[in-house]
Amino acid sequence: MLISLSEAEIGKSYRVVQLHGGLNFQRRIAAMGIFIGGEIKIIRKAPFKGPLLVDINSSVVAVGRNIAFKIHVEEI
């Protein structure tokens, strides 16, 4: 089932399926290692709809909710 990364749960791993954003958006997240087909593990979430802390190929990245909305994933 496809969900947005912002709905993902702590401790679970997901595969990136779709990216809903322009070239700049794609470049920015690609620089952090987020690619279609890549794996993302949710480490923690900041309260008040703050960013998610995720593990991407063993580097740790904070992803704001606005960005997370545009990243569609499925649970592995």
Next chain:
Amino acid sequence: MKFLLVGQPNCGKSTLFNQIAGYKAIESNFPGTTVSYTESKFILNNETISIIDLPGTYTILPHDYAEKVTRDYIFKNDFDIIINVLDASTLSRGLELTLELLEMEKPMILVLNMIDSANAKGITIDENELSKILNIPVVKTIGNKGIGVEKALETAYSNAKTKIVNKITFRKDIEDSILKIEKCIKQFIFNKRFTAIKLLEEDDFIQGRVELCGETENVLSGIKKEIENSHGINSAMVISYERHGLAMDIFERVSKFSKPKKNFTKIVDDVLMHPLWGYFFLVIIVFTFFNIVFKLGQPVEGWLTTIFDNLSHLLERYFPTSQFIGSIISGTINGLSAGIGIALPYIFPFIVGLSFLEDIGYLPRIAFLVDAFMHKIGLHGKSIIPLITGYGCNVPAILSTRNMNNESDKFKTAFLATFVPCSARTIVIMGLVGYYLGGNMALLIYVINIFVIAVMGKLLTKMDNEPSPGLVIEIPTYHIPSIKSLSQKTWFRLKDFVYVAFPIIIVSSVTLSIIDYFKLTDWINRLLSPITTFILGLPQKVGVTLIFGIFRKELTLIMLNQALGTDKIATVMSKTQILVFTLFIVFYVPCVSTIAALKMELGTKKTVLITVTTILVALVIAFSARIIGTFVY
């Protein structure tokens, strides 16, 4: 000979650089920017070698200012070899930059830094295999311990000027497309394949420099369409995907995995990034930070200002201020006194502390914690750094906005940072409201200030249609900062402040002396009376202090005593008047040094806009305080 250090942010490149700079004979650097490159010279095999430390970049397709500095440097300057530094514990991502750099086919070696962190994560890397695959020398280092640094330099030295052949290739259809573009290219940068790849990636630097004939344009757009149809992704991204795939592949081929050791960073983050305790410690850390800064600053300010006072008394004996030359000299001394005696004692510990929090890795964690709140005022987590910096001094705050990802975020953050009460304004708030009306009222001013910043942020976001792109930021592992890198950072930031602010402080101080010498005070007071007496209900005499305040905010307090002829302000001004005056000072006009920094970063038009807005906001707030004050007091 010239070596370039290129690597991703947080790869330990600067620590490595500082180890190398330890050998140095001469040091030089390029002023004016915090995100700039550093050059250092050292002697190796009886040859002077200059080594350039370029800002960390994830790719040479820039997204922000620091990355642009790096790309432009690589493209525009001659060099003998690139030392590509890579954090061995995030090898797969780091390799993407390595593959991109390889495409230039310039002399290059790879340095696998932080091998110890990789081992702690349970990753062992076969550097010989990696070297074979990439066709360049690979050296392992542990930068903060200096291990392997010498070998890396020797390797760079013996491989300088040996052009490399890039053996890495993409999937066949992509290579075919690149070849088609290559055939249409007449001028190129580095080599035809590299130029073709960058055209496909839509790099603005290359696009602007390689003239495309009509035919090339057609070929290019045809190929882009083809790629989009067959790969289902934006053609400008296809190369990134290729590199990503290759990097993952290489990573798996050269790495062995075992059980990771206990993760220190994770244990600390369980507390410092905790949904509840994280904020508790954030408040404690920020509070302690400011306390230390002020506790360290106050006595030093006392000593230094005494020295300058004595100096100016001494000089006055020989050059009385009643003479024009004497008044110029006294203005200069006062300017120096303000810069060195009042500003530096606070700014120096502030910058050391900020660099410490940055080096240890806490700043991006603050961004993570406060992102949700910053969103409410139309910004995101990254903006918190300039805003916090603003409490020390607005000048470095404005300069640090160049780290923001886009113009709109940069403008908004700089705009709001000018409203943050800097240490000079804190002196006024404490000296007037704190002293005469009590600590709670002083605190209220800070609360009002934060409220105004939030409202301004909301308004700015409403006005500009471009939504903030949001936060994506790497959270590095914690590192014990090295003294060398800390002092270097401090020095650069301090120099920024000194270069931007000092000349202006001194010139304005002399101007003030001239105002005094020609007795323009009364004239200025009358000129400003529509604002001071009519709108704000203050004594006409305070007018001139507002002019002084434009130059240096804390001067308003000193000059207020002088203008009113007493240091017991409460005998000549009512409580409401003291409050109104202080509020006006806190909000109106960024000081001249800040204006200079704004102009440097945003240009004249936006600087004027910000300055005018601050005056309007100050008038509204101070006038409201006057109305409310008449009911309360």
